[in-house]
Amino acid sequence: MKKFHQLNISEISGxxxxxxxxxxxxxxxxxxxxxxxxxxxxxFICVNEREVLKxxxxxxxEINDGKYRGLVHGVPISIKDAFDMLGMPTTVGSKVFLxxxxxxxxxxxxxxxxxxxxxLGKNETTEFCFGGPSSDSAFLPAKNPxxxxxxxxxxxxxxxxxxxxxxxxxxxxxxxxxxxxxPAAWCGIVGFMPTPGSIxxxxxxxxxxxxxxxxxxxxxxxxxxxxxxxxxxKKKLLSFPKIQYGKKIVxxxxxxxxxxxxxxxxxxxxxxxxxxxxxxxxxINEFDLKNYAAVQSIITVSEAYKKxxxxxxxxxxxxxxxxxxxxxGAFVTKENYQxxxxxxxxxxxxxxxxxxxYDFMILPSAxxxxxxxxTKDPYLFLNNPLPTTVANVVGIPSIVIPWSMADGLPxxxxxxxxxxxxxxxxxxxxxxxxxxxxxxxxxx
Amino acid sequence: MKNxxxxxxxxxxxxxxxxxxxxxxxEIILAGVILxxxxxxxxxxxxxxxx
Numbered sequence: 001m002k003k004f005h006q007l008n009i010s011e012i013s014g015x016x017x018x019x020x021x022x023x024x025x026x027x028x029x030x031x032x033x034x035x036x037x038x039x040x041x042x043x044f045i046c047v048n049e050r051e052v053l054k055x056x057x058x059x060x061x062e063i064n065d066g067k068y069r070g071l072v073h074g075v076p077i078s079i080k081d082a083f084d085m086l087g088m089p090t091t092v093g094s095k096v097f098l099x100x101x102x103x104x105x106x107x108x109x110x111x112x113x114x115x116x117x118x119x120l121g122k123n124e125t126t127e128f129c130f131g132g133p134s135s136d137s138a139f140l141p142a143k144n145p146x147x148x149x150x151x152x153x154x155x156x157x158x159x160x161x162x163x164x165x166x167x168x169x170x171x172x173x174x175x176x177x178x179x180x181x182x183p184a185a186w187c188g189i190v191g192f193m194p195t196p197g198s199i200x201x202x203x204x205x206x207x208x209x210x211x212x213x214x215x216x217x218x219x220x221x222x223x224x225x226x227x228x229x230x231x232x233x234k235k236k237l238l239s240f241p242k243i244q245y246g247k248k249i250v251x252x253x254x255x256x257x258x259x260x261x262x263x264x265x266x267x268x269x270x271x272x273x274x275x276x277x278x279x280x281x282x283x284i285n286e287f288d289l290k291n292y293a294a295v296q297s298i299i300t301v302s303e304a305y306k307k308x309x310x311x312x313x314x315x316x317x318x319x320x321x322x323x324x325x326x327x328x329g330a331f332v333t334k335e336n337y338q339x340x341x342x343x344x345x346x347x348x349x350x351x352x353x354x355x356x357x358y359d360f361m362i363l364p365s366a367x368x369x370x371x372x373x374x375t376k377d378p379y380l381f382l383n384n385p386l387p388t389t390v391a392n393v394v395g396i397p398s399i400v401i402p403w404s405m406a407d408g409l410p411x412x413x414x415x416x417x418x419x420x421x422x423x424x425x426x427x428x429x430x431x432x433x434x435x436x437x438x439x440x441x442x443x444x
Numbered sequence: 445m446k447n448x449x450x451x452x453x454x455x456x457x458x459x460x461x462x463x464x465x466x467x468x469x470x471e472i473i474l475a476g477v478i479l480x481x482x483x484x485x486x487x488x489x490x491x492x493x494x495x
Contacts, residue, residue: 291490294483301480312463323465324472330461331477336484343487378472382479 005029005166006441009223012169013071019063023074027056027118030076033167034120037444040148042140043161045081046088047121052076055118062116071226073116080156080173081122082129084203085109092205093127093137096317106203108172108214108231115230120168124158127322129174129207130304131381132157133373136319143373144187145442146409150370153183159217160187165444170227171217176207177296177381178388180215181400181414185365188410188441190429191400192216192224193391194422198232208303211296211392219441221401221430228422238423241430245278250354252363253283255387259367262406269404270362270413273435282358292347292393293385298332298340305329324378344393351394355418360428363387365400365414369407387414397422399429402439449478 004012004021015021031049038044059074084090084102091097105113112119124142126132132154133141142157144150145165152161156173160183163171173180175193184191193215206212216227225238232238256267274281305326311317312326355361364387377383391398397417402410413432417425454474458465465473 290486294486294490297483298480298487309461309463312461314464320469323463324469324476327458327463327465327473328476328480330457330463331480332484336487339484339487339491343491346491379476379479382476382483 005033008220009072009075009169009218009226010220012075013073016063016074017068022056023059023063023118024053024056026074027052027076027120030120030168033444037165037167040143041145041161041165042124042142043158043165043167044078044121045091045093045124045139045158048087051087052118052120059116059118069116072112072230074118075169076118076120077112077170077172077227078120078123078159078162078168079109079112079171080159081125082174082205083108083172085119085122088122090205091138092129093125093134093139094318094322095138096311098138102203104203107200108204111231112172117230123156123162123171123173125156126154127319128304128308128326129155129176129179129205130322131155131325131378132321133375133380134319134321134378136321141373144370145444146188146370149372150409151186151373151375153186153366153370155179156215156217157183160184160189160191163187163217163219164189164441166441170219170223172227172231173215173217174204174207175213175215175392176211176300177392178386180217181388181398182366182386184217184400185402185412185414186370186410188402188412188439190218190221190224190402192218192228193398194228194232194237195397195420196392196395198234198237198422200233206307208300210299210303213392221426221433224399225426238426241426243431243434244424244427246280247359247428248280248357249274249282250358250361251281251283252287252361254285254287255289255363255367259364260369262369262411263364263367265406266364266403266411266413277435284354287354287363289385289387289390291343292390295340295344295347295393296389297382298336299344301325301329302332302337302340305332321378348394351390359418359424361416363390363414363416365412369409369411391416395419397425399425401429401432401436403436449481450474
């Protein structure tokens with residue numbers, strides 16, 4: 001029988017509603033697990049134990065009084081240290097903002113609290129949510145629960161580590177080029193970025209106004225649906241996922257082929273499973289990731305530089321990794337930026353043309369398994385284009401689902417949907433989850 | 445006139461922009477700027493591709 005922390009939100013919520021477990025018990029369990037394991041993982045930068053326990057008691061009272069708020073009532077979750085929340089600083093991993101206490105909650109936090117969830121604390125992020133890894137942020141970098149010598153991916157790495165190690169039941173992150181989905185891939189959990197613009201960014205740290213988006217980190221597709229519904233602007237963005245056969249899928253075969261062997265091997269497995277189930281499949285060999293990644297890099301570097309240039313004026317402020325990435329913005333001219341915007345339009349048109357006859361695209365989430373945490377390259381993502389950048393550049397929903405294990409680390413696939421067709425994407429991802437081998441999490 | 449991409453240009457530009465970098469960091473910034481220039485070149489080729 002599964003222990004409480006091993007359950008999904010969809011499972012634990014039923015137990016809370018039927019009073020088989022209290023919110024207080026779950027909160028104490030999460031806090032105990034954080035105390036025991038987070039010294040090895042660095043997934044949380046702050047936890048407000050007193051507030052958590054006080055809120056858990058309050059939410060239990062509500063249930064006893066017959067007031068059940070819904071699926072996350074009393075469920076302990078966490079948020080990236082990029083969302084404003086009263087009583088906690090929004091540091092975005094930077095010494096610059098160590099004492100930056102917001103005057104109000106971000107919209108996402110408001111929605112989570114109104115829905116009755118318990119926000120345990122804030123998760124580690126690479127400084128300024130900008131690339132990574134960085135060993136000189138205000139806090140130690142989060143470590144991958146599958147192998148603590150490996151990196152989680154960034155920038156929402158703390159949330160991914162916390163969910164993967166089951167310290168909490170779900171987490172919320174931000175995503176400018178894969179910051180939710182890359183950590184999800186490397187930590188073996190679900191990472192979902194709905195169509196950009198579906199979730200309010202009010203009270204959230206801005207890296208790139210053109211590309212920033214919000215996403216969720218969960219243990220299952222159903223949980224991703226639940227959390228997304230709670231924080232989205234639309235009343236009910238998603239309904240319970242249901243499998244729809246006969247969909248048309250294009251697979252970016254050239255990306256699988258040029259990825260590490262462990263990623264390449266996924267292709268045959270996926271193809272076989274989908275073909276067996278009657279999906280129409282088409283593999284393409286010429287999907288040019290380079291242009292999407294280039295557009296993402298120039299827009300992000302340029303917009304981040306414009307906004308945070310002032311912090312580059314003295315040494316004591318930013319860590320070197322962030323300074324070195326942010327400084328590059330000084331070398332991007334207005335003309336370069338305009339060209340990147342033009343190239344973005346061309347990427348969108350090209351992508352839409354490719355996708356016209358299809359419902360979804362399957363591509364790798366990452367070209368490698370999780371790298372070692374001591375990687376020193378400040379330009380890791382400039383040197384290695386990320387397949388996750390496509391969704392941010394085109395403005396479409398994207399989901400990452402763990403698929404198999406290789407050399408003790410999780411592999412995963414990424415699915416891209418069409419703009420505004422989040423439900424169809426979730427339905428298909430739900431099917432992928434069903435045909436995948438039974439998934440488990442690191443034994444902590 | 446196109447600037448020559450070397451350490452002197454990095455020093456000049458960072459001074460002009462009031463960006464603090466120490467001497468031993470210049471080479472790392474230069475490596476990043478070379479990357480950014482390459483990416484910009486790729487974008488230029490991409491948008492002019494079918495004109």
